[in-house]
Amino acid sequence: MNLSERVFRNVIGSTITIYCKEDTLCLGLVKKRITLTFPKRTVHMPVTYRLAKDFNVAANIIRAQVTPNQVGTLVVELQGDIDQIDAAVEWMETQNIEVSQATHEILIDEEECVHCGLCTGVCPTQALSLNPETFRLTFTRSRCIVCEQCIPTCPVQAISTNL
16 A cells, blocks of 8 residues: 655644545544653553554653652653544553653753854754755754754753753
């Protein structure tokens, strides 16, 4: 089957990928970035496994801070059918896992940035690039996965996160 892919971003930041065959809607997948906060007693639970097995939802881990017997935080991008994602979120809430819309992002201080381009070499999604005409740094926020590899690379500390 030959499918074409169309990606849309809605007003709350979810990405909807629609796969079409001959201008007919075949499959609609939603990407939703959320932050999960685990109480001490549920930090050992295999949540991403349960999301895939029980709800057919893929979980791309963006950032994790999980330590035994402490509150854990996980930033994930969920991908799947919107109803399955909603059911998965509902299940996580019944497990006393706090679910919130992820709004964390990389911040670039334009006044501090010297546009050296060092950060572009470590960015795995090419969200950071140098404009070939102006040689100024360009940041494509929609491509950023907040991996933070660019932060220690910046020689003038112009890159930070609100995470």
